[in-house]
Amino acid sequence: MVKRMGKTLYQKVWENHIVKTLQDGRDQVFIGLHLVHEVTSPQAFGMLKEKGLRVKYPGRTFATVDHIIPTDDPVRPFQDAKAEEMVAALYENTQDHDIKFFDPASNKQGIIHVIGPELGLTQPGMTICCGDSHTSTHGAFGALAFGIGTSQVRDVLATQTLAIKRLKVRRIEIEGVLGDGVYAKDVILHVIRQLGVHGGVGFAYEFGGSAIDSMEMEARMTLCNMAIEGGARIGYVNPDQKTFEYLKGRAYAPDEKWEEAKAYWTGIQSDPDADYDDLVRFEAEVIKPTLTWGVNPAQAIEIGEALPVMESESAKDAAKYMHLGDVDSMLGVPVDVAFIGSCTNGRLSDLREVARVVQGHKVHERVRALIVPGSMKVALEAEAEGISKVLRNAGFEVRQPGCSMCLAMNPDKLVGDELCVSSSNRNFKGRQGSSSGRTVLMSPVMVAAAAVTGAIADPREAFGKGLRCSYGNE
Amino acid sequence: MAMSETKRVGRGVFIPGNNLDTDQITPARYLKCVTFDELSGTLFYDERFDSDGNEKEHPINDPRFNGAGVLLVGKNFGCGSSREHAPQAIKRCGFKAIVGESFAEIFQGNCTALGVLCVTASQPTIEKLAKGIEMAPSAEIEIDIETQRVSSLGAEYKCRIDSSVRDAFLRGAWDPLDTLLSAGAEIDATFKQLPYSGWV
Numbered sequence: 145m146v147k148r149m150g151k152t153l154y155q156k157v158w159e160n161h162i163v164k165t166l167q168d169g170r171d172q173v174f175i176g177l178h179l180v181h182e183v184t185s186p187q188a189f190g191m192l193k194e195k196g197l198r199v200k201y202p203g204r205t206f207a208t209v210d211h212i213i214p215t216d217d218p219v220r221p222f223q224d225a226k227a228e229e230m231v232a233a234l235y236e237n238t239q240d241h242d243i244k245f246f247d248p249a250s251n252k253q254g255i256i257h258v259i260g261p262e263l264g265l266t267q268p269g270m271t272i273c274c275g276d277s278h279t280s281t282h283g284a285f286g287a288l289a290f291g292i293g294t295s296q297v298r299d300v301l302a303t304q305t306l307a308i309k310r311l312k313v314r315r316i317e318i319e320g321v322l323g324d325g326v327y328a329k330d331v332i333l334h335v336i337r338q339l340g341v342h343g344g345v346g347f348a349y350e351f352g353g354s355a356i357d358s359m360e361m362e363a364r365m366t367l368c369n370m371a372i373e374g375g376a377r378i379g380y381v382n383p384d385q386k387t388f389e390y391l392k393g394r395a396y397a398p399d400e401k402w403e404e405a406k407a408y409w410t411g412i413q414s415d416p417d418a419d420y421d422d423l424v425r426f427e428a429e430v431i432k433p434t435l436t437w438g439v440n441p442a443q444a445i446e447i448g449e450a451l452p453v454m455e456s457e458s459a460k461d462a463a464k465y466m467h468l469g470d471v472d473s474m475l476g477v478p479v480d481v482a483f484i485g486s487c488t489n490g491r492l493s494d495l496r497e498v499a500r501v502v503q504g505h506k507v508h509e510r511v512r513a514l515i516v517p518g519s520m521k522v523a524l525e526a527e528a529e530g531i532s533k534v535l536r537n538a539g540f541e542v543r544q545p546g547c548s549m550c551l552a553m554n555p556d557k558l559v560g561d562e563l564c565v566s567s568s569n570r571n572f573k574g575r576q577g578s579s580s581g582r583t584v585l586m587s588p589v590m591v592a593a594a595a596v597t598g599a600i601a602d603p604r605e606a607f608g609k610g611l612r613c614s615y616g617n618e
Numbered sequence: 619m620a621m622s623e624t625k626r627v628g629r630g631v632f633i634p635g636n637n638l639d640t641d642q643i644t645p646a647r648y649l650k651c652v653t654f655d656e657l658s659g660t661l662f663y664d665e666r667f668d669s670d671g672n673e674k675e676h677p678i679n680d681p682r683f684n685g686a687g688v689l690l691v692g693k694n695f696g697c698g699s700s701r702e703h704a705p706q707a708i709k710r711c712g713f714k715a716i717v718g719e720s721f722a723e724i725f726q727g728n729c730t731a732l733g734v735l736c737v738t739a740s741q742p743t744i745e746k747l748a749k750g751i752e753m754a755p756s757a758e759i760e761i762d763i764e765t766q767r768v769s770s771l772g773a774e775y776k777c778r779i780d781s782s783v784r785d786a787f788l789r790g791a792w793d794p795l796d797t798l799l800s801a802g803a804e805i806d807a808t809f810k811q812l813p814y815s816g817w818v
Contacts (some may be wrong), residue, residue: 183701229651233652277698299798302798303795303798341637342693375722398814551647572639
């Protein structure tokens, strides 16, 4: 008898969501959860209206406002008329189509990829879509979650399905224990540095191995969030006891059917003999605190490491854009702005860890330091736990939740060629609101180290030797 | 449904560089809109204009390439955001096809849904096409969808079109909505058999 190879989580979940295979070879796939925000949805609702169509599964569609919301004074009407128009359109569209909208009045507003998990909407074994590439975040729960364009938002609104091609699966295994000052953010920057910004095109990334097993859910979200920066539209982690514990009791998590749910979630884990299209292994010990030097997330180095020799045109161009002319390493590069937030690193554990390390430190006088919680829930809990107070006392501005300076569609922007150390996910040219603004991506703790020293610094030096990650690394 | 077609033809413009991301194609600060109607002016904005709004040297600003319909690009074009604003801006500037070394996945899917054809070709092929239009900017570039060949100035090269994209364009069915809608009852049946359909 021929032994059949086992299946990956990707294969199992994909197969149980296929409606049919289309003539062009793509699959029509059912989408279990559709998340909607103000930037990529109004045009899709417009297309629906044009065709006289209704939302097919309004109960599986949830909305919030995150990209354009001001973080100093989120009271409507917003001062920016265009931002006001976008949020007004979301109110109108969600009301018209009977879609639940977590607006600021609900106390549940926040970055869509932060509130999905918080509310228990995000669950293992689901297909999840949103008109936002960082939808890969939800893969931390063992969901197949990916970003889509606005025409596809229209498709999901109208049919709750998508025409889409099956991906290959690459398992990325990280074995061992992460070192001092090394967080999920350092891990994913290391992976992208090694595999490139387009190394993952055509693949879903399955993250596994003992270093991933020890990570808490919020650290896994950071990891999966940036899979797309490595070209992989999907990143995921097999669900385990930590996943179940995180979900238990959340507003939209199964309650009466909890045991049934757990059985399904356990059943979709990748089989031990699963057939992967590719396998890449990293030793946890070799990963050091990592940051970017250039204008894409693969242009990364370890803190203190010498900058590479700029050989290619694109590397030369990036070094010029970043003003790295006389610089040997990123250590000591002066900083103008420090930003902690975003769907990558704007969760309670991030804020808690920053508060833990900055006790007794002050933000450098040269630095404008912003902390933007990922959601109202994060903001409220940070306040209640006393985290926000510690951060404010250290000289950070703690603001209202939103995407904020990750992409500067709200009033939080860089000015001129300011350099921002940022816990966000993209260091593209002009990303943070100024066409000559410079972004250096790193973990929240490395951002904090730069904020208090006024220049890019090794967090292990700034906050003392033996800096252990208090989350995501037992 | 759109017309089936076997060829796309247009004059070309070459945008050098790899990893041209969606924020460079359409800077995020120009995305505050509830329709896509006014996006064409934002294409490559920060590459084309300085902070005072003066034109910089850029192929799109070069009058020799006015009216081009085919973009020639490098590797990993369109990486970054899933926002459809980037392909919408490209389409609204009159581009019908993009010939590149490779494309980011979400971007390519968005282009297809809008009827902008993404074609991959080798680096030497793109270099030759770029050199050709540099010498003769009015020369046309023809993409044969059926045979997967791209030709210009009398020379012909191999190119690659993703099989499902090729099929969709040949059948004029690049917008999948009607096909998806026609599966109405099967969609509901698929949902009902999902374990989580009964949990809420």
